[in-house]
Amino acid sequence: MKRENESSASRRFFLKGGALIAAAAASGSSAIAAKPENQAPNVPDWSKTLGDGVAVRAYGKPSKYEAHVVRRDVEWLTASRESSVSFTPLHEIEGPITPNSLCFERHHGGIAEIDPADHQLMIHGLVDKPLIYTLADLKRMPRVNRVYFAECAANSGMEWRGAQLNGCQYTHGMIHSLMYTGVPLKVLLEQAGLKNNAKWLLLEGADASGMTRSLPLAKALDDVLIAYKMNGEALRPENGYPMRAVIPGWEANMWVKWIRRIKVGDEPWHHREETSKYTDLLENGTARRFTYIMDAKSVITNPSPQAPLTHRKGFTVLSGIAWSGRGKVARVDISLDGGRNWRAARLDGPVWNKAVTRFYYEFDWDGSELLLQSRAQDDTGYVQPTKVALRKVRGVNSIYHNNGIQTWQVRPNGEVENVEVG
Amino acid sequence: MKRENESSASRRFFLKGGALIAAAAASGSSAIAAKPENQAPNVPDWSKTLGDGVAVRAYGKPSKYEAHVVRRDVEWLTASRESSVSFTPLHEIEGPITPNSLCFERHHGGIAEIDPADHQLMIHGLVDKPLIYTLADLKRMPRVNRVYFAECAANSGMEWRGAQLNGCQYTHGMIHSLMYTGVPLKVLLEQAGLKNNAKWLLLEGADASGMTRSLPLAKALDDVLIAYKMNGEALRPENGYPMRAVIPGWEANMWVKWIRRIKVGDEPWHHREETSKYTDLLENGTARRFTYIMDAKSVITNPSPQAPLTHRKGFTVLSGIAWSGRGKVARVDISLDGGRNWRAARLDGPVWNKAVTRFYYEFDWDGSELLLQSRAQDDTGYVQPTKVALRKVRGVNSIYHNNGIQTWQVRPNGEVENVEVG
Numbered sequence: 001m002k003r004e005n006e007s008s009a010s011r012r013f014f015l016k017g018g019a020l021i022a023a024a025a026a027s028g029s030s031a032i033a034a035k036p037e038n039q040a041p042n043v044p045d046w047s048k049t050l051g052d053g054v055a056v057r058a059y060g061k062p063s064k065y066e067a068h069v070v071r072r073d074v075e076w077l078t079a080s081r082e083s084s085v086s087f088t089p090l091h092e093i094e095g096p097i098t099p100n101s102l103c104f105e106r107h108h109g110g111i112a113e114i115d116p117a118d119h120q121l122m123i124h125g126l127v128d129k130p131l132i133y134t135l136a137d138l139k140r141m142p143r144v145n146r147v148y149f150a151e152c153a154a155n156s157g158m159e160w161r162g163a164q165l166n167g168c169q170y171t172h173g174m175i176h177s178l179m180y181t182g183v184p185l186k187v188l189l190e191q192a193g194l195k196n197n198a199k200w201l202l203l204e205g206a207d208a209s210g211m212t213r214s215l216p217l218a219k220a221l222d223d224v225l226i227a228y229k230m231n232g233e234a235l236r237p238e239n240g241y242p243m244r245a246v247i248p249g250w251e252a253n254m255w256v257k258w259i260r261r262i263k264v265g266d267e268p269w270h271h272r273e274e275t276s277k278y279t280d281l282l283e284n285g286t287a288r289r290f291t292y293i294m295d296a297k298s299v300i301t302n303p304s305p306q307a308p309l310t311h312r313k314g315f316t317v318l319s320g321i322a323w324s325g326r327g328k329v330a331r332v333d334i335s336l337d338g339g340r341n342w343r344a345a346r347l348d349g350p351v352w353n354k355a356v357t358r359f360y361y362e363f364d365w366d367g368s369e370l371l372l373q374s375r376a377q378d379d380t381g382y383v384q385p386t387k388v389a390l391r392k393v394r395g396v397n398s399i400y401h402n403n404g405i406q407t408w409q410v411r412p413n414g415e416v417e418n419v420e421v422g
Numbered sequence: 423m424k425r426e427n428e429s430s431a432s433r434r435f436f437l438k439g440g441a442l443i444a445a446a447a448a449s450g451s452s453a454i455a456a457k458p459e460n461q462a463p464n465v466p467d468w469s470k471t472l473g474d475g476v477a478v479r480a481y482g483k484p485s486k487y488e489a490h491v492v493r494r495d496v497e498w499l500t501a502s503r504e505s506s507v508s509f510t511p512l513h514e515i516e517g518p519i520t521p522n523s524l525c526f527e528r529h530h531g532g533i534a535e536i537d538p539a540d541h542q543l544m545i546h547g548l549v550d551k552p553l554i555y556t557l558a559d560l561k562r563m564p565r566v567n568r569v570y571f572a573e574c575a576a577n578s579g580m581e582w583r584g585a586q587l588n589g590c591q592y593t594h595g596m597i598h599s600l601m602y603t604g605v606p607l608k609v610l611l612e613q614a615g616l617k618n619n620a621k622w623l624l625l626e627g628a629d630a631s632g633m634t635r636s637l638p639l640a641k642a643l644d645d646v647l648i649a650y651k652m653n654g655e656a657l658r659p660e661n662g663y664p665m666r667a668v669i670p671g672w673e674a675n676m677w678v679k680w681i682r683r684i685k686v687g688d689e690p691w692h693h694r695e696e697t698s699k700y701t702d703l704l705e706n707g708t709a710r711r712f713t714y715i716m717d718a719k720s721v722i723t724n725p726s727p728q729a730p731l732t733h734r735k736g737f738t739v740l741s742g743i744a745w746s747g748r749g750k751v752a753r754v755d756i757s758l759d760g761g762r763n764w765r766a767a768r769l770d771g772p773v774w775n776k777a778v779t780r781f782y783y784e785f786d787w788d789g790s791e792l793l794l795q796s797r798a799q800d801d802t803g804y805v806q807p808t809k810v811a812l813r814k815v816r817g818v819n820s821i822y823h824n825n826g827i828q829t830w831q832v833r834p835n836g837e838v839e840n841v842e843v844g
Contacts (some may be wrong), residue, residue: 044536044537044540044541044628046534046535046536046628046629046630046680047534047628047629047630047632047682048630049630050504050531050532050630051504051529051531051532051533051534051535051629051630051659052504052532052533052535053502053503053504053506053529053532053533054493054495054503054506054507054508054527054528054529054660055492055493055494055495055503055508055527056503056533057660058492058493058494058508059483059484059491059492059493059523059524060493060522060523060524060525060658060660061481061523061658062481062655062656062658062659063535063536063656063658063659063663063664064535065537065538065539065663065664066655066656069481069655069656070477070480070481071476071477071480071481071482072477072480073476073477080475081475081476081477081478082472082473082474082475084475084476085476086476086477086480092655093651093654093655094565094567094603094651094654094655095567095601095603095651095653095654096567096601097519097601097653097654098654099522099653099654099655100482100521101481101482101483101655102481102482102655103482105476105477106476107473107475107476109472109473110472110473110474110475111473111474111475111478112468112469112473113468113473113474113485113486114466114468114485115466115487116487117487118466119466136732139739140733140736140737140738140739141737141739142739142782142784143516143739143741143770143782144770144771145516145517145518145770145771145772145780146771179517179518179519179771181516181517206466206468206469207468207469207473208468208469208470208471208472208473210469229515229516229517231517231519231521231653232515232516232517232519232520232521233484233488233491233514233515233516233521233523233524234484234485234488234491236482236483236484236485237473237484237485238476238479238482241485241487242485242487258468260469310558311562314562315562315563316562317561317562317563317564317565319565348565348566348567349566349567349568349601350567350772358567360564360565362564
């Protein structure tokens with residue numbers, strides 16, 4: 001089926017997209033015959049001189065020409081950088097997996113720099129046998145590799161009251177999607193032995209904020225991991241090194257980093273991060289609580305305000321990401337006119353459960369203004385709502401769980417702006 | 423099926439592997455009750471003081487405690503580091519995807535440090551319309567995301583004549599497996615328009631060695647990509663930034679990096695890298711040529727000489743990788759006794775076509791000497807051969823295409839050595 005998709009894209013490219021060939025030919029750059037034969041070819045330095053040898057960079061890093069591809073924070077957003085957030089540069093990356101060095105960060109007490117030799121994970125409370133695990137212990141237990149997205153509940157939170165931030169790095173950049181290696185928490189809990197009245201867990205981090213969240217036992221026994229690798233290498237310090245909780249599909253605040261303790265109890269703890277924070281205040285003055293699941297959502301990453309179109313018309317590729325905390329992405333639709341007409345995007349690469357899925361839409365741009373939107377649907381049938389529909393139900397007091405459809409206005413000069421429609 | 427595998431692993435863990443609990447209990451570290459109640463808890467610094475804030479490392483890097491996880495070269499192997507190789511630390515990574523910063527390197531003229539604004543890819547020769555593509559041009563064409571392994575034909579080459587190198591980083595580390603984003607070469611060739619007599623391509627790099635290889639057209643039209651991203655971010659300079667060829671399943675020497683030219687012809691060019699190099703001299707004095715495909719192969723990465731077992735008996739996890747240039751890995755078998763008895767390993771995570779697959783084998787180690795082997799089988803039915811069988815057919819003059827079964831001797835003290843059996 002992927003093969004069909006490729007052919008279909010290729011065919012569409014040739015049917016509709018002769019524009020690229022035409023544009024290239026018009027610019028005089030497409031035919032090598034255009035270069036006067038008596039002109040010496042331009043041989044760049046890198047074709048004439050030896051470069052660095054192997055292992056000069058024993059641990060590699062990007063080209064100096066990619067220095068702009070970094071996480072960024074918004075200084076006015078928080079009082080200090082130790083309790084703040086940085087954003088993934090979604091407009092600079094591709095595929096379904098986020099590079100480790102570019103994953104958004106959210107800390108409550110700064111980055112704990114932990115010596116793994118001095119770190120332990122304790123499981124206690126309503127268990128038959130309290131246990132302490134070192135990292136070496138975890139590596140002696142059955143491990144699995146799974147890709148999951150982690151999205152901060154506050155992702156797109158500033159957009160509740162209208163278009164605020166000009167770039168998908170800021171509107172949607174509190175998400176990453178990584179392949180984790182770890183031990184199913186179920187295995188650890190079974191080893192400790194659960195008491196009959198066990199119903200909830202308290203997860204606690206070893207950082208200076210001592211982050212805690214209550215987790216229903218049923219979720220822990222379903223698909224939660226205690227992970228120690230991300231994308232094949234050790235967790236990064238800012239992502240929980242040496243071990244963290246992975247709570248597939250649920251808000252990232254629950255994915256306790258630097259995890260040091262799991263207490264088994266019979267009811268939730270009602271700590272700060274599930275009472276005064278990470279609850280959704282409705283218009284009627286009551287708050288939604290324990291709203292764990294991140295609903296289906298999508299965004300077009302290219303073009304977007306930080307990544308304008310550099311051509312004026314012709315064959316154009318839209319690239320974007322979609323995800324759902326309830327399962328797999330089933331389809332993504334694209335509108336070029338602010339939601340009036342919709343056409344199916346092409347899903348490409350792996351479509352994993354509760355992970356980011358990459359989509360593309362190729363079309364022949366006539367050079368006129370566009371109002372780009374993407375709309376995700378997951379395999380439960382749930383369809384990503386408009387922001388207008390979301391506000392009708394939830395009001396505008398919320399910060400969390402904004403999964404409304406994003407609109408980018410593309411101008412004839414290729415520039416892109418964050419706008420609201422309807 | 424993955425779910426079953428997990429349960430099965432978990433069940434096996436509890437049936438056979440109570441040893442871990444017993445060992446942990448015996449060492450006094452498993453029960454928190456073992457800690458005297460009047461002893462103040464050990465609260466480490468990272469739980470008491472604020473750490474670095476967000477975006478202090480705008481482009482992230484590993485913990486300082488992971489500084490040993492690097493590519494390494496072997497100084498006596500080559501005359502210069504500019505025409506040499508560095509090796510992936512396979513024993514330090516997990517899952518099926520290689521982290522970008524740890525991918526093995528093989529250069530013939532050092533690392534070309536290319537400014538993408540000054541780089542072009544030309545397609546010429548037996549085509550209707552010679553074309554030149556910039557990176558921006560490629561990004562306007564239909565793109566796909568695919569995971570493929572790249573293995574140097576010389577990987578394990580020094581082991582032809584017996585066990586030489588003590589660590590899987592050196593015996594098997596000339597492989598990586600990455601998710602590429604790129605344009606199918608087929609799309610570019612169709613745009614240029616192939617002449618009827620077109621049968622071969624010459625691929626040329628922009629580095630100081632001007633690397634060239636001949637590629638059959640049929641392969642180019644099948645699954646070859648011109649890639650510009652690896653694992654979601656721009657190619658690294660040492661891996662071909664800003665664009666490279668991806669030739670799935672075929673020897674990595676053909677995956678021309680820094681690709682600047684594709685000439686279409688009607689026969690191969692017989693350049694250096696396919697005549698004096700990358701051919702296999704047999705016992706009878708003739709040489710196998712154009713031996714592109716990398717056959718099925720596997721290796722146990724943990725334990726291995728650089729990563730000994732740190733326990734003396736009990737529940738033990740073997741981790742390893744398998745791959746085939748002909749398709750998917752169908753199964754991997756494990757021997758603990760040098761090839762006499764075999765048991766099925768558990769494949770975990772994605773099993774992609776022509777990509778690395780991760781496998782595990784969990785067992786209760788009785789503490790006696792082990793002769794560990796892994797044996798891959800691909801979906802064509804091909805089974806990885808022993809080194810003895812391989813030498814019978816190919817002799818010992820070869821450097822390339824050694825896919826023989828690797829043996830690690832594990833001693834009762836946990837140390838591991840590269841040995842030969844049979």
